[in-house]
Amino acid sequence: MDRMKGKVCVVTGGARGIGRSIVEKFSDEGAEVVFAIDMNKELLDQLDKETKKNIRGYQLDVTNRADIQEFVNNVKEEFGRIDVLVNNAGITRDALLQKMSEEDWNLVIDVNLKGVFNMTQFVSNLMLENGKGSIVNISSIVGERGNIGQTNYSASKGGVISMTYTWAKELARKGANIRVNAIAPGFIKTPMTEKMPEKVLENILSKITLKRMGEPEEVANAALFLACDESSYVTGHVLDVNGGTVL
Ligand code: NDP
Numbered sequence: 745m746d747r748m749k750g751k752v753c754v755v756t757g758g759a760r761g762i763g764r765s766i767v768e769k770f771s772d773e774g775a776e777v778v779f780a781i782d783m784n785k786e787l788l789d790q791l792d793k794e795t796k797k798n799i800r801g802y803q804l805d806v807t808n809r810a811d812i813q814e815f816v817n818n819v820k821e822e823f824g825r826i827d828v829l830v831n832n833a834g835i836t837r838d839a840l841l842q843k844m845s846e847e848d849w850n851l852v853i854d855v856n857l858k859g860v861f862n863m864t865q866f867v868s869n870l871m872l873e874n875g876k877g878s879i880v881n882i883s884s885i886v887g888e889r890g891n892i893g894q895t896n897y898s899a900s901k902g903g904v905i906s907m908t909y910t911w912a913k914e915l916a917r918k919g920a921n922i923r924v925n926a927i928a929p930g931f932i933k934t935p936m937t938e939k940m941p942e943k944v945l946e947n948i949l950s951k952i953t954l955k956r957m958g959e960p961e962e963v964a965n966a967a968l969f970l971a972c973d974e975s976s977y978v979t980g981h982v983l984d985v986n987g988g989t990v991l
Contacts, residue, residue: 749774754779755779758781760934781802783803836897883927885986885989888984901928923979
């Protein structure tokens with residue numbers, strides 16, 4: 745119950761789905777504060793009402809660099825540090841290659857790839873000042889293996905994995921103890937996958953060894969391990985949480 749004791753945590757896309765499950769897990773495990781960053785004001789208000797006092801909703805778009813800088817400044821002023829960053833916010837705009845619009849390509853890359861760069865750049869400045877931290881990037885099985893209809897999404901999630909390897913190396917220089925890992929979830933029951941057509945879901949289920957979709961909490965458990973000190977010798981790792989999915 746106290747694996748996150750005293751930690752200042754930031755989780756993007758924290759108002760629902762996998763992000764919300766991670767926020768609640770960190771809170772239950774004794775974090776000093778968990779900032780649930782999201783764009784969805786209604787869900788953030790609900791989160792503030794329904795959850796514990798150490799959870800704080802914060803409306804922020806991960807594509808807005810000026811707002812991220814302001815957020816990090818505010819947290820620095822109040823707490824002096826950020827111990828844990830989970831880059832979880834992500835979107836899909838699926839279409840086959842020939843039909844994918846430039847607008848949908850740009851949007852997914854901007855949120856899923858550049859959003860992770862934006863958040864990590866500003867938050868890691870503060871982590872470097874303090875000489876420690878743990879960053880967990882939520883990628884996807886699709887970033888490792890590709891998927892029909894997901895050119896933009898798979899490119900963004902593959903990029904998240906390569907940034908994870910790069911930052912694990914960069915942020916551990918000069919004696920800094922900043923670990924950077926990624927999780928590659930398979931198909932998890934959230935509002936994101938609710939949108940998938942039944943035929944596609946049936947096809948996916950046939951490829952999952954455990955014959956079921958995952959629960960958000962099963963990804964949150966992996967995020968907890970990578971965020972807390974139990975994984976103190978793990979960095980530059982991509983953890984598959986996919987029930988044995990073969991795409
Ligand atoms: P959801 O769509 O359920 O939740 C994502 C949250 O992120 C939403 O609350 C959304 O807000 C928020 N968000 C979107 N864009 C931004 C932004 N620019 N700035 C801040 N917040 C934003 O997704 P999941 O919980 O399913 O997915 C979470 C992560 O896990 C994503 O990165 C996804 O790619 C990844 N993933 C999910 C899998 C799955 O099967 N569900 C499988 C593999 C990876 P809003 O409501 O306003 O859009």
